[in-house]
Amino acid sequence: MNTPNAWFQFALFVGALLLITKPLGAYLMRVLDTNGRTFLDPVVKPVERLTYRLCGIDPGREHGWRGYTIALLLFSFVGMVFTYFILRFQDHLPLNPQGLAGLSPHLAFNTAASFTTNTNWQSYGGESTMSYFSQMVALTIHNFTSAAAGIAVAAALVRGIARHSAATIGNFWADVVRVTYYLLVPLCVVFALFLVSQGVIQNFKPYTAAKTYEPYTIQVPKTDPAGQAVNGPDGKPVLVDQSVDTQTIVQGPIASQVAIKMLGTNGGGYVNANAAHPFENPTPLSNFLQMLSIFAIPSALTYYLGRMVKNQRHGWAVWGAMFAMFVAGTLAAWKAEANGNPIHQKLGIAAADGNMEGKEVRFGIFNSALFATITTDASCGAVNAMHDSFTPLGGLVPLFNIQTGEVIFGGVGAGLYGMLIFVVLAVFIAGLMVGRTPEYLGKKIEAYDVKLVMLVLMVLAATILGGTAWAAVTDWGQAGLNNAGPHGFSEILYAYSSCVGNNGSAFAGLTANPASGDPHYNVTLGVAMLVGRFLMTIPILALAGNLASKKLIPASAGTFRTEGFTFVVLLIGTVLLVGALTFLPALAIGPVVEHYLMGAGTLF
Amino acid sequence: MxxxxxxxxxxxxxxxxxxxxxxxxxxxxxxxxxxxxxxxxxNGSLILDQDGTVRGSSLLAQNFSSGKYFQPRPSAAGTGYDATSSSGTNLGPTSQKLADSIKAAVASYREANGLAPDAAVPADAVTASGSGLDPHISLANAHIQAVRVAAARHLSVDEVRSLVARHTDGPGWGLLGEAGVNVLELNRALDGAR
The missing domain is CATH 1.20.890 (cAMP-dependent Protein Kinase, Chain A)
Structure with missing residues (x-):
């Protein structure tokens, strides 16, 4: 492993992130202001106006927090139903050259919930399940709208903080339309074209049959004329030889979907292997920009926060807390993966190569560890290596990142509003320590605000741990496992953490959509995703409304400063403490115990 | 309302x-x-014969098993190198199944390439990639296999290694990611060089 080079790549990534944060944040100021002017106005303004006219939107009429919430819920509900029916009946819809069947009700529910909530958990393998139409329409629409809705909610919360004695927090429709038209679509067109230049495909051809160079023989289960597997006298399936002389190459409109899945921190892959697949992520350069595009908008939103509340140092303090946790996670995952697996090294694998199981050669150890950290810091969930095959501590990092609530830059919008929950909590704790009524940027933080914050934190933790516990002790839960021992438990814990956190990555050995048709995982994980999204956004919008209505009180000598080093440390401490207290026991019986068992050479 | x-x-x-x-x-x-x-x-970086037959994609690994070809990484995509069901093994670090398959792969790699029974084996040669379609192998892996391929084809090791160098991709801009040898392109070149 080329270590100095890896450090240099890390520095390059951080430098690029810093470089885009301010300009993109300043651009967000214009996008999230209905009267804001941008350089795209000549082209986009007419489309924006036409959209308002067609849909009966008055961008000047702002919503109170209740109106904003109702609009968000209605829009999400309509989109979810839209996707559900397309998936159910994709076999009757166009652009299905492979003749793929419609999805079962529980898989369609799970997938619709997944994409509506910006999770993009995938209980299915894309290339063998979804028609081009389903990918392009049913799924891609949510990649845009769930991202735009997330940014809208974050903007509403920031307005609530910035305003005082106000009754409204913005117009939901205008926010969604403007974010989509001025921010997401233009960036995606450029990014998608760049991806095509690297080798990501974009076409509507049926899959291509290639005549391979060396035909070979595989053994497949024998089937009777009805297509059922034939069992021999020993009860095991009879195997027959089958000669393989073709490779069927996947085609489809991948680039347009990959661009938005990264920028919108959705993460749902077109194909099963996601960004590990050479058609989704062909080169180290495409990998670098995909990683950068995950963090771009969440990072810029901290600048937006600073500008809006007229305290840029506060924005950078929030950025700094996120950044410190991001660096720590990256280094931990990198070191664990570079150290590799002593069990495999004893079998003869070169120790210097690290843990390459589930990783691609073109990315290597460092870029796989970095990608895993970024995709789980943010609520993206795209993967360029299989987290299930990471070393125990290397897999602990993404898992814990998700369990912090994905506030380390986080999802587009979701990361900022999640972090602001912790900011309010940190301010409250600081207030308790000095015995004063806590204040945040000139607003008193009162019992109602803290109750909302605690409601969010407790509902999410209870859903993760409750779901995990249920699955871990039931037959349907254990039937889905690909690994035994503590790693099997980690697969379940990761699944519920990922779904409640709206991340969507997985310890992908877990089979959530079994051939037996058991719906338990699909339904419980689907519900977990809806809880994770909406029992977070509704209290947050209530908090936004309440903060907006408060009077401004001038800062005094006793006011806790929400900038500078002390605040950053307190904020990090709050995030880590809440995450650790809630999840350490579960982590101890999953990845932590597995780490020691691996050291002892125990296999399951 | x-x-x-x-x-x-x-x-x-x-x-x-x-x-x-x-x-x-x-x-x-x-x-x-x-x-x-x-x-x-x-359209998928397809590789075509003179007559227009599609032979594969330069971005996707396909199976090669005979000694005269470089061999790609083990694949967990479907029954192996199945481009319609990309996947890793998703086996964890303490999986017996994974340890067994690595043990077998290490033994056959050492045997095929005439390595000592205790020689360290490049990790990529005996582990499955994330996609099951990783088109690359590491330089270390390619250099070991070059000896075997050269012998099977009655070429000098240097000739084969210079082909390896010609079909090595990346790192991007000389610094992003890792270098990798494109197995399918390299094997095509070998057939052409014969």
């Missing part, structure tokens, strides 16, 4: 407008521009 129905109507209409723009116009624009500017790449 009086705002409910207008807002519901807006939800429906906006979903339809977005469906047309984001799911119709946007992918078509990318498709049109991609096909115009990067036609080969937009």
């Amino acid at each position: 009086k705002t409910f129905f207008p807002e519901f109507k807006t939800s429906l209409l906006l979903t339809l407008v977005f469906a047309v723009l984001l799911c119709g116009v946007y992918p078509l624009v990318v498709w049109g521009a991609g096909q115009a500017l990067f036609r080969d790449k937009a």
